[in-house]
Each structure stands twice: as structure tokens, then as C-alpha cells.
Amino acid sequence: MGVFDSHKSFGKAILYTCSAESKDFFKVYESSDDKNVILSPLGVFTLLLLYAFGAEGQVADEIVEFLGAANKRHLTDSYRKLSRELSSMDPDLLAFSDNVYIDNQYSLNNSFILNAYSYNSEADIIDFRNPKSAAKTINEWVSTKTKGKINEIVSEDDITYDLVVGLYNVIFFKGHWAVPFDESETREHCFLTDDFQLIKKPMMHLLKSLDYFEDEGAGVRMIQLPYKESKFKMVVVLPSHLNGLSMVLRQISETGLLHYVNRMNHSEIVINLHLPRFEIKSEHDLKNILPKVGISSIFHGDAYGVVNEAPVSVDKAFQQAFVVVDEKGSTAGAATGLHITYTSLTPTIPFKVDRPFLFAILYDDIVLVAGTLSH
Structure with missing residues (x-):
């Protein structure tokens, strides 16, 4: 029985994000000059869901519809089971982590942070007015979670003056074949x-x-x-x-x-x-891809439930992913980010x-x- 056997449409939506002309993966494939492509649909899904905790109206509706759920509560209840199961695994096999970085001049909405914590997300205060230090902190967190496979997901230039919240998800998997290749x-x-x-x-x-x-x-x-x-x-x-x-x-x-x-x-x-035997590494600007699959309001619509001081919207959405496949098994991972600014024998x-x-x-x-x- 699968994690989402009681929510078939929900599980189906996650699967579609990896393989569809109408969803992320095929859009990534079509738009990539290099057709060696790797993407984590689960990483994209996770941060969209996390952002939905603080969104209402059209912004939330687009995310819920994209993920195939009946409503936001249905979405969050189903995801809680998956998050707890993945987060409880041996980190040498699978690391599945979220982090919410909030600028020290703002405070997270209580409901938003309680929802984030209920899904085992971390939350840290950071000084986005110091781009060099902020980028170093975020990159060190990602590098640790991916065992040094992804060392730089953001640069100083990505830390803009109006950055309020950074949402990040990391998935790292290292599996061994049941029967190794000789x-x-x-x-x-x-x-x-x-x-x-x-x-x-x-x-x-x-x-x-x-x-x-x-x-x-x-x-x-x-x-x-x-x-x-x-x-x-x-x-x-x-x-x-x-x-x-x-x-x-x-x-x-x-x-x-x-x-x-x-x-x-x-x-x-x-x-x-x-x-x-192969190795692939990809970087994706999801801000160019998500609108093609019906997710556009997050980039211009107001979300009032993320921070207390002001409505916010997403400024940047990106992902780095990698996979290594050899005789012993596979190593794969991804780091995904949303940068949120205030509105602007036979x-x-x-x-x-x-x-x-x-x-x-x-x-x-x-x-x-x-x-x-x-x-």
C-alpha cells in the first residue's frame, strides 16, 4: 500500500509533476538545451505546499489545483504522513529536510510557523542585509544535507535588499542495488x-x-x-x-x-x-517553468499569512539536482528554493x-x- 493510497488524485498529481507536458518535467526537458536533465518533482511540490500555508485566494487555489487535492486541508493532511516517514529515515540513506530562513527584521506568522514545524521543517533567523554571510549560511546547510554534492545553491547576488523569507528543501538519496552490477x-x-x-x-x-x-x-x-x-x-x-x-x-x-x-x-x-554508468547535474530556473503549468500567482499575488509585517510574493524559484548511477547503486539529490519578497532464466x-x-x-x-x- 502506498503512502497516498487513500488519496489517489493527490498521489497522481505528484507523479505528474515528474513526467508531464502539462506539468514540470516535460516543460524542463523542452526548455533545456542540454537534454541530460534531472529534476526532483517532490522538491518543487514540497516548497509549493509550504508556501501555501501562508497563502489564500487565487495563490492558494492554483497550488491546490496543481497538486490535485480537493482543498488545502486535504493537501496538508496527506503530506504530513509522507514528510514524517521520509524525515524519520536513516540520513545516510535519505535526507529530506526543509528550512525557513526569516530576515531578522521580520517575524513569521504563528499559523505559518506551526504548520511548518508540524512537517518537521527547520526555521532560522538570518540577516539578509548581509548577503555574503546569508549566502554562506544557506549554502553550508545545503552542502551538509547533500553530503557535499551541492555546495552553492545561492550567491551573494541572489540575496536582494527586499528579501524577507527563503524557503529551501533538500532531498538526498544514496541507495545500493539489491543485486549489484559486476x-x-x-x-x-x-x-x-x-x-x-x-x-x-x-x-x-x-x-x-x-x-x-x-x-x-x-x-x-x-x-x-x-x-x-x-x-x-x-x-x-x-x-x-x-x-x-x-x-x-x-x-x-x-x-x-x-x-x-x-x-x-x-x-x-x-x-x-x-x-x-552516468552522472547528471542540472540547474533550473523554476520561475520560467511554473507559469507554464498553471502556477503564476505566487510571483505577483499577495500572501498575507507568511510574515506578520507585510504581504509577500515569490521573487525567485530554482532547483539544483544531481544523480550518479554506477555498479554499486545510485546517489541522487536536489536542493530547491523559493525567495520571497514583500510585494513588489527462461x-x-x-x-x-x-x-x-x-x-x-x-x-x-x-x-x-x-x-x-x-x-
């Missing part, structure tokens, strides 16, 4: 890039029974790699056609990733898997991942990070 079997193989160039990539090899799904009509093939750590898994979606990644992403946008994951065969099918099936593909790391039915490798 490093001695890793070989250089050809990989056809998104611009139809043949390049050499180190391909890991595994011959094992894996959950498998194929839909010839949709042009989709999929395998699932379990991690040793319970409930975590990586899904690899391989287009049947050499240039089929965009089409696959569009189809997933209409159904959600779980539509395919839940149709996988739990059988003794032996997969002859060749998977690239026959084997070959599965050679030698073309652009989609991947996602899931905890149960929740997508932690999703990405594409195209070159």
Missing part, C-alpha cells in the same frame, strides 16, 4: 545521442529476473531495478524507437508514470540488461539502453527524482 563486466558500448551521434559509454551488465513491461503500441519498454533498501526502486523507460523519447514523455504525461509501473510483470523473465529479453531514455527513482509510489540521459 564491475568486471562493464564495457564500452555505442550510445546513439539525441542528435544521432554515436559515442562510447561505459555500459554496466546484469543478467537477472527483473520486473518488465512492454507496450508496442506506445513504443515503450520498461524495467525496474530494486534497491537493497526497502521500497526504493529505479525505473528505466526505454523508447522502442531511436528518436522516441519525446513521444514517450508525452504519453506518460497523459497517464502518469504509475500507469506503466503498475503494469509490470512480476515474473521470472530474465533480462539481459546493459545500462550506462529465454532472456535483451534490454540495451543505447539511446536517450527516461529514468526515475521512486520510494513506494512517490517520485524522488526523474531525469533523461540523451548524450
Whole structure:
């Protein structure tokens, strides 16, 4: 049973944020010059929800509608279960943290801070009038949470004179394959890039029974790699056609990733898997992306319930994310920020991942990070 089995539309909304033409991920993919993309939909969702605690009217309505909930209370009650579960895990496996930085000339609304605390968020007073010191404090927090994988999410220039509150979320995951790849079997193989160039990539090899799904009509093939750590898994979606990644992403946008994951065969099918060893790092300006998926009021509408002294709106929204996949397992993470200013053994099936593909790391039915490798 998934965390959100009692709230299907809510869980579906989270999944859509990773894979949809109508949601974040496909917009990120389309707008990126570099088609090696990694994004944490859960990180984006978390900060939107945190901001919704202090918002009413159109600002709150857009967030609630985007996340597929009936109302704000439904949204927050469901998220509380997930937040507590993720926050209670071994930090060497999964670190899931929020922090609210409030400028020392302002004070947080009592209701807002109580809601934030109820979801295990941290809250700290900071002097945004000292940009160098403020940036250093925030970056040190992010670096600690991501084990040094993300060391600078903000610069001095990002700390503007009218900054009142900074909301930050960090997700860090380091999982180990249930059955590791044998490093001695890793070989250089050809990989056809998104611009139809043949390049050499180190391909890991595994011959094992894996959950498998194929839909010839949709042009989709999929395998699932379990991690040793319970409930975590990586899904690899391989287009049947050499240039089929965009089409696959569009189809997933209409159904959600779980539509395919839940149709996988739990059988003794032996997969002859060749998977690239890879590393991706991405930076995203979410202020350019969120309005395309229906979230625009946060950037100009007033939220009166965040701080006591003045209404606020979001000035900047951004995310850095990374993933490393090798023979032993995967390391992945993301840091997301909102800057808020006052208003202004049978026959084997070959599965050679030698073309652009989609991947996602899931905890149960929740997508932690999703990405594409195209070159």
C-alpha cells in the first residue's frame, strides 16, 4: 500500500509533476538545451505546499489545483504522513529536510510557523542585509544535507535588499542495488545521442529476473531495478524507437508514470540488461517553468499569512539536482528554493539502453527524482 493510497488524485498529481507536458518535467526537458536533465518533482511540490500555508485566494487555489487535492486541508493532511516517514529515515540513506530562513527584521506568522514545524521543517533567523554571510549560511546547510554534492545553491547576488523569507528543501538519496552490477563486466558500448551521434559509454551488465513491461503500441519498454533498501526502486523507460523519447514523455504525461509501473510483470523473465554508468547535474530556473503549468500567482499575488509585517510574493524559484548511477547503486539529490519578497532464466529479453531514455527513482509510489540521459 502506498503512502497516498487513500488519496489517489493527490498521489497522481505528484507523479505528474515528474513526467508531464502539462506539468514540470516535460516543460524542463523542452526548455533545456542540454537534454541530460534531472529534476526532483517532490522538491518543487514540497516548497509549493509550504508556501501555501501562508497563502489564500487565487495563490492558494492554483497550488491546490496543481497538486490535485480537493482543498488545502486535504493537501496538508496527506503530506504530513509522507514528510514524517521520509524525515524519520536513516540520513545516510535519505535526507529530506526543509528550512525557513526569516530576515531578522521580520517575524513569521504563528499559523505559518506551526504548520511548518508540524512537517518537521527547520526555521532560522538570518540577516539578509548581509548577503555574503546569508549566502554562506544557506549554502553550508545545503552542502551538509547533500553530503557535499551541492555546495552553492545561492550567491551573494541572489540575496536582494527586499528579501524577507527563503524557503529551501533538500532531498538526498544514496541507495545500493539489491543485486549489484559486476564491475568486471562493464564495457564500452555505442550510445546513439539525441542528435544521432554515436559515442562510447561505459555500459554496466546484469543478467537477472527483473520486473518488465512492454507496450508496442506506445513504443515503450520498461524495467525496474530494486534497491537493497526497502521500497526504493529505479525505473528505466526505454523508447522502442531511436528518436522516441519525446513521444514517450508525452504519453506518460497523459497517464502518469504509475500507469506503466503498475503494469509490470512480476515474473521470472530474465533480462539481459546493459545500462550506462552516468552522472547528471542540472540547474533550473523554476520561475520560467511554473507559469507554464498553471502556477503564476505566487510571483505577483499577495500572501498575507507568511510574515506578520507585510504581504509577500515569490521573487525567485530554482532547483539544483544531481544523480550518479554506477555498479554499486545510485546517489541522487536536489536542493530547491523559493525567495520571497514583500510585494513588489527462461529465454532472456535483451534490454540495451543505447539511446536517450527516461529514468526515475521512486520510494513506494512517490517520485524522488526523474531525469533523461540523451548524450
